[in-house]
Amino acid sequence: xxxxxxxxxxxxxxxxxxxxxxxxxxxxxxxxxxxxxxxxxxxxxxxxxxxxxxxxxxxxxxxxxxxxxxxxxxxxxxxxxxxxxxxxxxxxxxxxxxxxxxxxxxxxxxxxxxxxxxxxxxxxxxxxxxxxxxxxxxxxxxxxxxxxxxxxxxxxxxxxxxxxxxxxxxxxxxxxxxxxxxxxxxxxxxxxxxxxxxxxxxxxxxxxxxxxxxxxxxxxxxxxxxxxxxxxxxxxxxxxxxxxxxxxxxxxxxxxxxxxxxxxxxxxxxxxxxxxxxxxxxxxxxxxxxxxxxxxxxxxxxxxxxxxxxxxxxxxxxxxxxxxxxxxxxxxxxxxxxxxxxxxxxxxxxxxxxxxxxxxxxxxxxxxxxxxxxxxxxxxxxxxxxxxxxxxxxxxxxxxxxxxxxxxxxxxxxxxxxxxxxxxxxxxxxxxxxxxxxxxxxxxxxxxxxxxxxxxxxxxxxxxxxxxxxxxxxxxxxxxxxxxxxxxxxxxxxxxxxxxxxxxxxxxxxxxxxxxxxxxxxxxxxxxxxxxxxxxxxxxxxxxxxxxxxxxxxxxxxxxxxxxxxxxxxxxxxxxxxxxxxxxxxxxxxxxxxxxxxxxxxxxxxxxxxxxxxxxxxxxxxxxxxxxxxxxxxxxxxxxxxxxxxxxxxxxxxxxxxxxxxxxxxxxxxxx
Amino acid sequence: xxxxxxxxxxxxxxxxxxxxxxxxxxxxxxxxxxxxxxxxxxxxxxxxxxxxxxxxxxxxxxxxxxxxxxxxxxxxxxxxxxxxxxxxxxxxxxxxxxxxxxxxxxxxxxxxxxxxxxxxxxxxxxxxxxxxxxxxxxxxxxxxxxxxxxx
Numbered sequence: 001x002x003x004x005x006x007x008x009x010x011x012x013x014x015x016x017x018x019x020x021x022x023x024x025x026x027x028x029x030x031x032x033x034x035x036x037x038x039x040x041x042x043x044x045x046x047x048x049x050x051x052x053x054x055x056x057x058x059x060x061x062x063x064x065x066x067x068x069x070x071x072x073x074x075x076x077x078x079x080x081x082x083x084x085x086x087x088x089x090x091x092x093x094x095x096x097x098x099x100x101x102x103x104x105x106x107x108x109x110x111x112x113x114x115x116x117x118x119x120x121x122x123x124x125x126x127x128x129x130x131x132x133x134x135x136x137x138x139x140x141x142x143x144x145x146x147x148x149x150x151x152x153x154x155x156x157x158x159x160x161x162x163x164x165x166x167x168x169x170x171x172x173x174x175x176x177x178x179x180x181x182x183x184x185x186x187x188x189x190x191x192x193x194x195x196x197x198x199x200x201x202x203x204x205x206x207x208x209x210x211x212x213x214x215x216x217x218x219x220x221x222x223x224x225x226x227x228x229x230x231x232x233x234x235x236x237x238x239x240x241x242x243x244x245x246x247x248x249x250x251x252x253x254x255x256x257x258x259x260x261x262x263x264x265x266x267x268x269x270x271x272x273x274x275x276x277x278x279x280x281x282x283x284x285x286x287x288x289x290x291x292x293x294x295x296x297x298x299x300x301x302x303x304x305x306x307x308x309x310x311x312x313x314x315x316x317x318x319x320x321x322x323x324x325x326x327x328x329x330x331x332x333x334x335x336x337x338x339x340x341x342x343x344x345x346x347x348x349x350x351x352x353x354x355x356x357x358x359x360x361x362x363x364x365x366x367x368x369x370x371x372x373x374x375x376x377x378x379x380x381x382x383x384x385x386x387x388x389x390x391x392x393x394x395x396x397x398x399x400x401x402x403x404x405x406x407x408x409x410x411x412x413x414x415x416x417x418x419x420x421x422x423x424x425x426x427x428x429x430x431x432x433x434x435x436x437x438x439x440x441x442x443x444x445x446x447x448x449x450x451x452x453x454x455x456x457x458x459x460x461x462x463x464x465x466x467x468x469x470x471x472x473x474x475x476x477x478x479x480x481x482x483x484x485x486x487x488x489x490x491x492x493x494x495x496x497x498x499x500x501x502x503x504x505x506x507x508x509x510x511x512x513x514x515x516x517x518x519x520x521x522x523x524x525x526x527x528x529x530x531x532x533x534x535x536x537x538x539x540x541x542x543x544x545x546x547x548x549x550x551x552x553x554x555x556x557x558x559x560x561x562x563x564x565x566x567x568x569x570x571x572x573x574x575x576x577x578x579x580x581x582x583x584x585x586x587x588x589x590x591x592x593x594x595x596x597x598x599x600x601x602x603x604x605x606x607x608x609x610x611x612x613x614x615x616x617x618x619x620x621x622x623x624x625x626x627x628x629x630x631x632x633x634x635x636x637x638x639x640x641x642x643x644x645x646x647x648x649x650x651x652x653x654x655x656x657x658x659x660x661x662x663x664x665x666x667x668x669x670x671x672x
Numbered sequence: 673x674x675x676x677x678x679x680x681x682x683x684x685x686x687x688x689x690x691x692x693x694x695x696x697x698x699x700x701x702x703x704x705x706x707x708x709x710x711x712x713x714x715x716x717x718x719x720x721x722x723x724x725x726x727x728x729x730x731x732x733x734x735x736x737x738x739x740x741x742x743x744x745x746x747x748x749x750x751x752x753x754x755x756x757x758x759x760x761x762x763x764x765x766x767x768x769x770x771x772x773x774x775x776x777x778x779x780x781x782x783x784x785x786x787x788x789x790x791x792x793x794x795x796x797x798x799x800x801x802x803x804x805x806x807x808x809x810x811x812x813x814x815x816x817x818x819x820x821x822x823x
Binding site for chain 2: 036037038039040042043046047050081083085108109110130131132133134
């Protein structure tokens with residue numbers, strides 16, 4: 001439903017903001033019903049049909065989410081059961097609130113007060129007790145109308161801030177004139193769960209205008225994430241974020257509530273897969289954890305890449321940079337774990353790196369790479385990945401694979417954990433094998449950079465997606481390593497011990513200088529970070545396998561080959577200048593590339609997408625990647641950036657149509 | 673039997689089911705939902721209910737048969753059974769679910785088993801009644817009559 005006067009409610013009816021109900025309405029209200037009980041589902045469907053609504057039913061929450069994601073504006077309201085085997089109804093509620101902002105009605109045979117209260121606090125618009133009577137269903141349209149009304153009203157009035165929602169309202173007046181309704185969709189207030197005294201389910205606002213509901217589109221979310229990253233997740237305050245985002249019409253309250261959701265989301269993510277890599281965690285601020293992972297990833301990747309020489313110079317460079325950066329700084333951090341596994345190959349590949357990669361030899365080193373200095377892009381890239389562990393793993397994998405396979409490096413950006421199952425071991429001895437086959441195929445053509453990027457993306461996604469049980473590991477990115485030679489040159493030395501990550505020429509410069517282990521390219525990171533910010537871009541690949549969907553941007557989607565290069569270059573040259581340039585031009589370029597592909601789905605957001613979904617696109621869920629990077633792990637970003645750069649380059653990631661453009665890869669194969 | 677008689681029997685039988693608590697108002701709702709576009713709606717839903725319930729009852733039996741009973745799982749099953757039985761209007765079955773859930777909370781296998789036993793009995797009873805009802809309907813239709821609406 002769109003807001004604005006005269007916006008069409010649905011295909012069947014139209015109503016104007018002014019007159020809430022037209023003759024037709026609520027006929028044709030598009031309802032999505034989710035319940036694992038087939039008996040109830042059938043009954044509800046019949047009842048809703050009798051109310052002249054358009055009903056879509058499904059018995060699994062994940063399926064429901066995918067319906068919703070596929071048809072962003074295809075539904076007006078969702079009715080969901082509380083107790084479902086695959087996902088808690090409240091979690092689904094949260095997801096929907098975060099991603100689609102549709103009214104959700106909960107129902108259950110359980111009428112105990114605390115469950116009902118939970119519904120209220122989670123923002124359910126209503127709570128029905130089973131058995132549900134048709135009379136109760138007849139009136140659900142009121143929730144839709146109410147919501148729209150608020151939005152419309154808010155859009156058209158310069159609001160005086162409705163008092164109801166606490167702080168949200170305050171900024172209303174400062175908000176830009178909404179009348180343009182320029183923002184895509186409606187301005188809706190993010191659901192506040194407990195923030196205000198919600199009147200339970202409904203957002204019922206009385207006379208005062210409710211804050212307009214902001215629709216957090218992929219782009220908007222990306223901007224948000226970028227801003228948060230820039231500020232640092234710990235220091236990201238709504239006011240500053242708002243300023244950074246510089247989006248007309250966005251209020252501080254909108255940002256505040258979105259930030260709250262985002263934080264919850266991140267927390268969930270970090271809590272979920274506690275990857276060894278700690279990527280996720282890192283995001284939350286565990287620098288060490290992340291670094292470790294990232295670096296390891298980086299280191300590994302870079303090395304592998306370098307070794308293989310196949311990895312496209314650029315991507316390698318970025319990876320290297322990231323890795324190097326990381327490792328340099330943190331040498332102490334050893335990649336934990338798991339991801340390291342992914343990187344695994346790295347260790348093997350280490351030998352490859354001519355340059356003094358000593359580090360590569362041990363995973364620790366790799367980590368160092370990551371930690372070290374974000375010198376070149378590595379850290380950034382990694383950072384972008386958000387979950388270094390995850391993404392890097394992928395990355396590393398890729399690198400390794402790249403090294404090993406000239407043509408197809410499959411990076412697995414598994415979410416830090418061995419989730420990387422996705423890797424199709426095929427590729428190379430390296431652990432990267434986990435990359436999903438699908439990814440491999442698709443990636444092979446691309447070249448490493450893309451893959452790398454994808455990986456990082458995936459990492460990010462991994463982070464972000466807490467719920468992706470399957471995908472988590474997978475961001476298999478297949479880099480075609482054709483470019484081998486560059487790798488050698490690429491010295492990731494930038495910052496990290498990267499030993500020999502010499503990636504392509506670009507990084508070379510940096511690498512050389514850094515090889516000493518100095519992180520020289522902090523700036524690189526930045527660049528990549530920025531790149532990352534756009535998340536969408538390269539990460540497309542990443543999403544592929546991992547549940548990262550939510551957070552990663554399919555930045556890689558683009559064909560960014562160029563962009564990544566660019567990024568790399570930039571990173572390298574600016575090495576120290578940028579520091580945190582997160583949103584450097586490069587980033588932007590990358591970003592744009594990614595955008596072009598049109599797969600912005602990456603918006604992070606916890607996605608429960610099924611594996612396949614996750615794999616490909618980091619489904620537009622909001623990617624928190626931006627966030628994670630910002631403060632804690634610049635290095636990480638670097639990696640991410642690298643990845644994105646790679647991915648971009650890969651551009652070819654091709655098939656990803658969807659969010660990440662990695663659709664091409666069928667993640668289904670991923671053995672999650 | 674001629675149609676009129678069949679129809680009367682049907683009405684009486686239906687009334688008794690409500691009176692004795694086998695069915696409740698929710699069942700009437702189902703009947704009201706049935707229309708020309710879905711002439712067999714009630715039968716379809718009830719069939720689904722039978723299938724689902726039997727599956728749940730089996731799962732419950734197995735769950736309670738374990739050396740270490742997972743009461744959470746048992747509770748989840750009972751909860752679901754409660755939901756579906758209430759949706760079709762199988763009142764007595766639904767009513768058995770409440771004490772059953774309490775037993776789960778207490779984590780008492782024995783009382784749970786007794787609850788399970790009772791629920792199975794109620795389920796079989798209501799299944800039997802409904803099947804009889806459907807047969808009566810079929811006979812009426814076969815005899816060329818219309819199925820009377822029972823309030």
